[in-house]
Amino acid sequence: MRNSSLLALLRSDRVAFVAAIWLMLVVGIALVGPEVVGKAATGLDLRARNAPPFDFSRGWVHWLGSDALGRGILARIFLAARTTLGIAVASVLLSMVIGGTLGIIAGLSRGSLGKVIMRGTDVIMSFPSLLMALIVLYVLGGAPANLVVVLAITRLPVYVRTARAEVLEIRERAFINAARVMGAGQVHLALRHIAPLVLPTLFIIGSLDFAYVMLAESALSFLGMGVQPPSITWGLMVAEGRSYLNSAWWLSFWPGLFIMLTALSANLLASWFRIAGDPTLRAAQGNTGHA
Secondary structure: OOHHHHHHHHHHOHHHHHHHHHHHHHHHHHHHHHHHHHHHHOOOOHHHOOOOOOOHHHOHHHOOOEOOOOOEHHHHHHHHHHHHHHHHHHHHHHHHHHHHHHHHHHHHOOOHHHHHHHHHHHHHHOOOHHHHHHHHHHHHOOOHHHHHHHHHHHHHHHHHHHHHHHHHHHOOOHHHHHHHHOOOOHHHHHHHHHHHHHHHHHHHHHHHHHHHHHHHHHHHHHOOOOOOOOOOOHHHHHHHHHHHOOOOOHHHHHHHHHHHHHHHHHHHHHHHHHHHOOHHHHHHHHHHHHO
Protein backbone atom coordinates (compact mmCIF):
# COMPACT_ATOMS: atom_id res chain seq x y z
CA MET A 1 0.00 0.00 0.00
CA ARG A 2 1.32 3.44 -0.90
CA ASN A 3 2.05 5.95 1.85
CA SER A 4 -0.61 8.36 0.53
CA SER A 5 -3.34 5.72 0.59
CA LEU A 6 -2.20 4.54 4.02
CA LEU A 7 -2.41 8.09 5.37
CA ALA A 8 -5.83 8.55 3.77
CA LEU A 9 -7.01 5.33 5.42
CA LEU A 10 -5.70 6.55 8.77
CA ARG A 11 -7.40 9.92 8.43
CA SER A 12 -10.68 8.19 7.59
CA ASP A 13 -10.60 6.56 11.02
CA ARG A 14 -10.87 9.55 13.34
CA VAL A 15 -10.23 7.61 16.53
CA ALA A 16 -7.05 6.01 15.17
CA PHE A 17 -5.96 9.36 13.73
CA VAL A 18 -6.30 11.09 17.10
CA ALA A 19 -4.45 8.18 18.73
CA ALA A 20 -1.62 8.53 16.21
CA ILE A 21 -1.39 12.30 16.87
CA TRP A 22 -1.22 11.69 20.63
CA LEU A 23 1.53 9.09 20.24
CA MET A 24 3.49 11.40 17.97
CA LEU A 25 3.16 14.14 20.59
CA VAL A 26 4.35 11.82 23.36
CA VAL A 27 7.28 10.61 21.26
CA GLY A 28 8.21 14.23 20.53
CA ILE A 29 8.08 15.00 24.26
CA ALA A 30 10.31 12.00 24.98
CA LEU A 31 12.84 13.08 22.36
CA VAL A 32 13.17 16.77 23.17
CA GLY A 33 11.32 17.22 26.47
CA PRO A 34 14.25 16.78 28.87
CA GLU A 35 16.28 19.34 26.92
CA VAL A 36 13.34 21.78 26.86
CA VAL A 37 12.63 21.67 30.60
CA GLY A 38 16.30 21.61 31.62
CA LYS A 39 16.77 21.87 35.37
CA ALA A 40 13.14 22.87 35.95
CA ALA A 41 12.23 19.20 36.46
CA THR A 42 14.82 18.63 39.19
CA GLY A 43 15.34 22.06 40.77
CA LEU A 44 13.75 22.59 44.18
CA ASP A 45 11.40 25.47 44.94
CA LEU A 46 9.94 25.03 48.42
CA ARG A 47 7.79 28.14 47.99
CA ALA A 48 5.86 26.23 45.30
CA ARG A 49 5.50 23.08 47.43
CA ASN A 50 2.34 21.18 46.38
CA ALA A 51 1.14 24.22 44.42
CA PRO A 52 -2.20 23.49 42.74
CA PRO A 53 -2.55 23.20 38.94
CA PHE A 54 -3.59 26.00 36.59
CA ASP A 55 -1.67 28.66 38.50
CA PHE A 56 -0.19 30.40 35.46
CA SER A 57 1.79 32.92 37.50
CA ARG A 58 4.60 30.43 38.24
CA GLY A 59 5.55 29.63 34.65
CA TRP A 60 4.48 26.93 32.23
CA VAL A 61 6.40 24.14 34.00
CA HIS A 62 4.00 24.55 36.95
CA TRP A 63 0.78 24.63 34.90
CA LEU A 64 -0.16 21.14 36.16
CA GLY A 65 0.87 21.90 39.72
CA SER A 66 4.00 21.14 41.75
CA ASP A 67 5.13 18.20 43.87
CA ALA A 68 6.17 18.06 47.51
CA LEU A 69 9.55 19.62 46.69
CA GLY A 70 8.19 22.37 44.46
CA ARG A 71 9.17 20.73 41.17
CA GLY A 72 6.77 21.33 38.28
CA ILE A 73 4.63 18.28 37.47
CA LEU A 74 4.55 19.11 33.73
CA ALA A 75 8.34 19.41 33.61
CA ARG A 76 8.73 16.08 35.39
CA ILE A 77 6.25 14.42 33.04
CA PHE A 78 8.38 15.64 30.12
CA LEU A 79 11.51 14.27 31.79
CA ALA A 80 9.90 10.93 32.68
CA ALA A 81 8.50 10.39 29.18
CA ARG A 82 11.92 9.47 27.77
CA THR A 83 12.57 6.81 30.41
CA THR A 84 9.05 5.37 30.32
CA LEU A 85 8.85 5.11 26.53
CA GLY A 86 12.48 4.05 26.24
CA ILE A 87 11.95 1.09 28.56
CA ALA A 88 8.73 0.07 26.80
CA VAL A 89 10.13 0.35 23.25
CA ALA A 90 13.41 -1.41 24.13
CA SER A 91 11.59 -4.26 25.88
CA VAL A 92 9.19 -4.79 22.98
CA LEU A 93 11.94 -4.68 20.34
CA LEU A 94 14.16 -7.06 22.31
CA SER A 95 11.40 -9.59 22.91
CA MET A 96 10.17 -9.25 19.31
CA VAL A 97 13.59 -9.86 17.76
CA ILE A 98 14.58 -12.74 20.04
CA GLY A 99 11.11 -14.28 20.25
CA GLY A 100 10.47 -13.96 16.52
CA THR A 101 13.83 -15.53 15.68
CA LEU A 102 13.27 -18.42 18.06
CA GLY A 103 9.74 -18.89 16.75
CA ILE A 104 10.93 -19.07 13.14
CA ILE A 105 13.63 -21.57 14.10
CA ALA A 106 11.10 -23.68 16.02
CA GLY A 107 8.69 -23.60 13.10
CA LEU A 108 11.28 -24.67 10.53
CA SER A 109 12.89 -27.28 12.76
CA ARG A 110 11.46 -30.78 12.46
CA GLY A 111 13.73 -32.22 15.14
CA SER A 112 14.48 -31.77 18.80
CA LEU A 113 15.57 -28.11 18.53
CA GLY A 114 12.02 -26.90 18.01
CA LYS A 115 10.80 -28.99 20.95
CA VAL A 116 13.49 -27.56 23.23
CA ILE A 117 12.53 -24.00 22.28
CA MET A 118 8.85 -24.63 22.94
CA ARG A 119 9.52 -26.35 26.28
CA GLY A 120 11.60 -23.35 27.33
CA THR A 121 8.69 -21.12 26.34
CA ASP A 122 6.35 -23.24 28.45
CA VAL A 123 8.68 -22.84 31.44
CA ILE A 124 8.58 -19.03 31.12
CA MET A 125 4.79 -19.08 30.76
CA SER A 126 4.39 -21.23 33.87
CA PHE A 127 5.51 -18.30 36.07
CA PRO A 128 3.23 -15.30 36.58
CA SER A 129 5.04 -12.57 34.64
CA LEU A 130 4.64 -9.82 37.24
CA LEU A 131 5.74 -12.13 40.07
CA MET A 132 8.80 -13.25 38.14
CA ALA A 133 9.67 -9.63 37.39
CA LEU A 134 9.33 -8.71 41.06
CA ILE A 135 11.65 -11.53 42.15
CA VAL A 136 14.33 -10.80 39.56
CA LEU A 137 14.27 -7.05 40.15
CA TYR A 138 14.42 -7.57 43.91
CA VAL A 139 17.68 -9.51 43.40
CA LEU A 140 19.25 -7.42 40.61
CA GLY A 141 17.82 -3.99 41.38
CA GLY A 142 15.53 -1.70 39.42
CA ALA A 143 18.01 -0.22 36.96
CA PRO A 144 16.41 0.60 33.58
CA ALA A 145 18.59 -2.01 31.81
CA ASN A 146 17.47 -4.73 34.24
CA LEU A 147 13.87 -3.68 33.76
CA VAL A 148 14.17 -3.92 29.98
CA VAL A 149 15.64 -7.44 30.14
CA VAL A 150 13.09 -8.71 32.66
CA LEU A 151 10.09 -7.32 30.78
CA ALA A 152 11.45 -8.66 27.48
CA ILE A 153 11.84 -12.15 28.94
CA THR A 154 8.31 -12.18 30.31
CA ARG A 155 6.91 -11.34 26.86
CA LEU A 156 9.04 -13.78 24.85
CA PRO A 157 6.44 -16.61 24.74
CA VAL A 158 3.93 -14.44 22.90
CA TYR A 159 6.31 -13.84 19.99
CA VAL A 160 7.74 -17.36 19.96
CA ARG A 161 4.34 -19.00 19.77
CA THR A 162 2.96 -16.55 17.23
CA ALA A 163 5.98 -16.78 14.93
CA ARG A 164 6.03 -20.58 15.14
CA ALA A 165 2.31 -20.83 14.32
CA GLU A 166 2.79 -18.57 11.29
CA VAL A 167 5.82 -20.55 10.07
CA LEU A 168 4.03 -23.91 10.42
CA GLU A 169 1.42 -22.66 7.96
CA ILE A 170 3.77 -20.79 5.61
CA ARG A 171 6.30 -23.61 5.24
CA GLU A 172 3.68 -25.80 3.51
CA ARG A 173 2.87 -23.28 0.80
CA ALA A 174 3.75 -23.99 -2.82
CA PHE A 175 6.37 -21.24 -3.22
CA ILE A 176 8.30 -22.58 -0.20
CA ASN A 177 8.34 -26.08 -1.70
CA ALA A 178 9.44 -24.60 -5.02
CA ALA A 179 12.29 -22.74 -3.30
CA ARG A 180 13.40 -25.99 -1.62
CA VAL A 181 13.39 -27.81 -4.94
CA MET A 182 15.61 -25.07 -6.37
CA GLY A 183 18.13 -25.69 -3.59
CA ALA A 184 17.29 -22.98 -1.05
CA GLY A 185 18.58 -23.75 2.44
CA GLN A 186 16.83 -23.16 5.75
CA VAL A 187 18.57 -19.85 6.39
CA HIS A 188 17.67 -18.56 2.93
CA LEU A 189 14.05 -19.65 3.37
CA ALA A 190 13.85 -18.00 6.79
CA LEU A 191 15.36 -14.66 5.75
CA ARG A 192 14.02 -14.22 2.21
CA HIS A 193 10.66 -15.95 2.19
CA ILE A 194 9.30 -16.52 5.70
CA ALA A 195 10.45 -13.59 7.83
CA PRO A 196 8.83 -10.91 5.56
CA LEU A 197 5.48 -12.67 5.96
CA VAL A 198 5.80 -13.11 9.73
CA LEU A 199 7.00 -9.59 10.55
CA PRO A 200 3.66 -7.76 9.97
CA THR A 201 1.94 -10.00 12.51
CA LEU A 202 4.76 -9.49 15.01
CA PHE A 203 4.58 -5.71 14.55
CA ILE A 204 0.86 -5.74 15.32
CA ILE A 205 1.48 -7.78 18.46
CA GLY A 206 4.33 -5.45 19.36
CA SER A 207 1.98 -2.46 19.10
CA LEU A 208 -0.38 -4.12 21.56
CA ASP A 209 2.50 -5.27 23.73
CA PHE A 210 3.85 -1.74 23.99
CA ALA A 211 0.83 -0.74 26.07
CA TYR A 212 1.12 -3.85 28.24
CA VAL A 213 4.84 -3.38 28.88
CA MET A 214 4.38 0.30 29.71
CA LEU A 215 1.66 -0.56 32.22
CA ALA A 216 3.82 -3.35 33.68
CA GLU A 217 6.73 -0.94 34.11
CA SER A 218 4.43 1.56 35.78
CA ALA A 219 3.10 -1.14 38.12
CA LEU A 220 6.62 -2.25 39.07
CA SER A 221 7.71 1.34 39.71
CA PHE A 222 4.55 1.91 41.74
CA LEU A 223 5.38 -1.14 43.87
CA GLY A 224 8.91 0.15 44.44
CA MET A 225 10.64 -2.54 42.35
CA GLY A 226 11.11 -0.55 39.18
CA VAL A 227 13.10 2.54 38.35
CA GLN A 228 14.26 4.43 41.44
CA PRO A 229 15.33 8.09 41.96
CA PRO A 230 17.14 10.01 40.62
CA SER A 231 15.75 8.38 37.48
CA ILE A 232 12.05 8.93 36.99
CA THR A 233 9.14 7.35 35.13
CA TRP A 234 5.44 8.08 35.01
CA GLY A 235 4.77 5.07 37.23
CA LEU A 236 7.26 6.33 39.82
CA MET A 237 5.56 9.74 39.77
CA VAL A 238 2.23 8.06 40.55
CA ALA A 239 3.89 6.17 43.41
CA GLU A 240 5.44 9.33 44.83
CA GLY A 241 2.08 11.08 44.85
CA ARG A 242 0.04 8.37 46.57
CA SER A 243 0.87 9.79 50.03
CA TYR A 244 -0.71 13.10 49.02
CA LEU A 245 -3.91 11.89 47.34
CA ASN A 246 -6.13 13.66 49.87
CA SER A 247 -4.30 16.98 49.80
CA ALA A 248 -2.56 17.11 46.39
CA TRP A 249 -4.37 14.78 43.96
CA TRP A 250 -2.56 16.26 40.94
CA LEU A 251 0.74 14.60 41.90
CA SER A 252 -0.60 11.19 40.81
CA PHE A 253 -3.46 12.22 38.52
CA TRP A 254 -1.50 13.83 35.68
CA PRO A 255 1.17 11.12 35.20
CA GLY A 256 -1.58 8.50 35.56
CA LEU A 257 -3.56 10.28 32.85
CA PHE A 258 -0.53 10.25 30.53
CA ILE A 259 -0.10 6.51 31.17
CA MET A 260 -3.77 5.82 30.43
CA LEU A 261 -3.94 7.93 27.25
CA THR A 262 -0.68 6.55 25.86
CA ALA A 263 -1.66 2.93 26.52
CA LEU A 264 -5.13 3.51 25.05
CA SER A 265 -3.70 5.20 21.97
CA ALA A 266 -1.23 2.34 21.42
CA ASN A 267 -4.07 -0.22 21.59
CA LEU A 268 -6.28 1.78 19.22
CA LEU A 269 -3.47 2.20 16.72
CA ALA A 270 -2.60 -1.51 16.93
CA SER A 271 -6.22 -2.35 16.05
CA TRP A 272 -6.01 0.02 13.11
CA PHE A 273 -2.75 -1.61 11.96
CA ARG A 274 -4.54 -4.97 11.93
CA ILE A 275 -7.28 -3.53 9.70
CA ALA A 276 -4.80 -1.74 7.43
CA GLY A 277 -2.79 -4.93 6.94
CA ASP A 278 -5.81 -7.08 6.09
CA PRO A 279 -7.32 -6.36 2.64
CA THR A 280 -10.64 -7.95 3.61
CA LEU A 281 -11.06 -5.88 6.76
CA ARG A 282 -9.83 -2.78 4.91
CA ALA A 283 -12.42 -3.24 2.18
CA ALA A 284 -15.15 -3.78 4.78
CA GLN A 285 -14.19 -0.56 6.56
CA GLY A 286 -14.19 1.32 3.26
CA ASN A 287 -17.67 0.04 2.41
CA THR A 288 -18.90 1.06 5.85
CA GLY A 289 -17.46 4.52 5.39
CA HIS A 290 -19.24 4.98 2.04
CA ALA A 291 -22.57 3.61 3.30
